[in-house]
Amino acid sequence: xxxxxxxxxxxxxxxxxxxxxxxxxxxxxxxxxxxxxxxxxxxxxxxxxxxxxxxxxxxxxxxxxxxxxxxxxxxxxxxxxxxxxxxxxxxxxxxxxxxxxxxxxxxxxxxxxxxxxxxxxxxxxxxxxxxxxxxxxxxxxxxxxxxxxxxxxxxxxxxxxxxxxxxxxxxxxxxxxxxxxxxxxxxxxxxxxxxxxxxxxxxxxxxxxxxxxxxxxxxxxxxxxxxxxxxxxxxxxxxxxxxxxxxxxxxxxxxxxxxxxxxxxxxxxxxxxxxxxxxxxxxxxxxxxxxxxxxxxxxxxxxxxxxxxxxxxxxxxxxxxxxxxxxxxxxxxxxxxxxxxxxxxxxxxxxxxxxxxxxxxxxxxxxxxxxxxxxxxxxxxxxxxxxxxxxxxxxxxxxxxxxxxxxxxxxxxxxxxxxxxxxx
Numbered sequence: 001x002x003x004x005x006x007x008x009x010x011x012x013x014x015x016x017x018x019x020x021x022x023x024x025x026x027x028x029x030x031x032x033x034x035x036x037x038x039x040x041x042x043x044x045x046x047x048x049x050x051x052x053x054x055x056x057x058x059x060x061x062x063x064x065x066x067x068x069x070x071x072x073x074x075x076x077x078x079x080x081x082x083x084x085x086x087x088x089x090x091x092x093x094x095x096x097x098x099x100x101x102x103x104x105x106x107x108x109x110x111x112x113x114x115x116x117x118x119x120x121x122x123x124x125x126x127x128x129x130x131x132x133x134x135x136x137x138x139x140x141x142x143x144x145x146x147x148x149x150x151x152x153x154x155x156x157x158x159x160x161x162x163x164x165x166x167x168x169x170x171x172x173x174x175x176x177x178x179x180x181x182x183x184x185x186x187x188x189x190x191x192x193x194x195x196x197x198x199x200x201x202x203x204x205x206x207x208x209x210x211x212x213x214x215x216x217x218x219x220x221x222x223x224x225x226x227x228x229x230x231x232x233x234x235x236x237x238x239x240x241x242x243x244x245x246x247x248x249x250x251x252x253x254x255x256x257x258x259x260x261x262x263x264x265x266x267x268x269x270x271x272x273x274x275x276x277x278x279x280x281x282x283x284x285x286x287x288x289x290x291x292x293x294x295x296x297x298x299x300x301x302x303x304x305x306x307x308x309x310x311x312x313x314x315x316x317x318x319x320x321x322x323x324x325x326x327x328x329x330x331x332x333x334x335x336x337x338x339x340x341x342x343x344x345x346x347x348x349x350x351x352x353x354x355x356x357x358x359x360x361x362x363x364x365x366x367x368x369x370x371x372x373x374x375x376x377x378x379x380x381x382x383x384x385x386x387x388x389x390x391x392x393x394x395x396x397x398x399x400x401x402x403x404x405x406x407x408x409x410x411x412x413x414x415x416x417x418x419x420x421x422x423x424x
Contacts, residue, residue, distance in 0.1 A: 182220025
């Protein structure tokens with residue numbers, strides 16, 4: 001009987017390690033008990049032992065241990081992981097969970113972020129303040145450093161820092177910037193300019209001539225107009241001389257169709273959607289989706305891949321104004337644009353889509369009187385930014401790296417690693 005117990009223990013451990021089904025185990029157990037408990041013939045017993053060991057050997061060979069199976073599966077998964085050729089980085093300026101939730105409840109309880117398999121949280125502080133601004137927040141994304149509020153692409157010591165867009169350009173990738181603010185505003189500017197203050201709009205505009213970004217779409221052409229600039233430099237002509245298709249169309253009704261009509265093989269594109277800041281969605285601005293499609297289709301022609309930043313700028317402005325309708329309409333415009341971009345990402349298979357916010361604005365919260373698809377009753381704690389963490393959503397190859405909680409600067413590092421770009 002002692003031998004039977006010993007063999008039963010062996011069988012039990014084998015079952016755990018080799019994932020033998022209970023049916024197999026019962027048969028072998030009964031076989032073992034027959035051998036050791038009922039067979040008194042030593043010779044026969046030895047024969048049965050041999051048979052039993054032979055059966056076990058067959059089962060072990062057919063069912064490798066769990067750890068080996070997992071290791072093999074992991075290795076195969078790594079080998080099959082698709083390469084990241086392109087990154088589309090989308091920023092909902094001022095977009096916290098409150099803004100996302102309000103948009104969702106005013107959109108039949110649906111928001112596109114529900115389709116994203118990877119969600120993280122970003123810590124948004126700047127180098128000198130717990131509450132960041134858009135300049136320091138965007139510089140963290142673009143350069144991977146914490147800097148002071150108001151800094152555009154420079155360190156806390158005001159030294160110019162290379163951006164991910166510039167690194168992509170150096171490797172021969174196509175690049176683009178799209179915004180519903182002026183193109184010289186803090187977020188787009190931080191990817192291409194290097195200035196000690198976000199308020200130096202004319203200087204920021206001049207920096208656009210130093211990096212040959214392939215597509216730029218946003219407001220603010222007066223920062224490029226020699227008739228308005230203090231130095232009288234006509235940067236619009238300078239862009240044309242560099243081969244850009246330049247247009248200062250400011251008609252919100254004609255703008256979407258105009259963007260759709262631009263040939264996708266156009267070498268370089270600079271479309272200014274307003275003299276200063278574009279109007280909000282509530283006043284007829286609808287170009288963000290069309291601009292995103294134009295930029296994506298144009299940049300996708302690059303054999304070397306592309307980096308594209310798209311900003312839903314005015315979610316933030318609704319927060320500053322403490323206006324619920326402003327927040328919701330801008331949030332839904334951004335949501336619609338994401339849906340279109342996500343369709344491209346799903347078809348392409350080599351594009352990583354990352355979406356986040358530079359900070360939350362307004363301390364925006366939904367209150368009990370809110371009604372689905374009807375109205376949002378909200379409260380605000382401030383008309384400025386807050387220090388709350390903001391969500392990060394990722395989809396596509398390499399998206400798993402964006403899970404967890406991390407500093408906003410880590411988003412730069414994760415994107416650089418995904419594209420295999422070297423940090424200078």
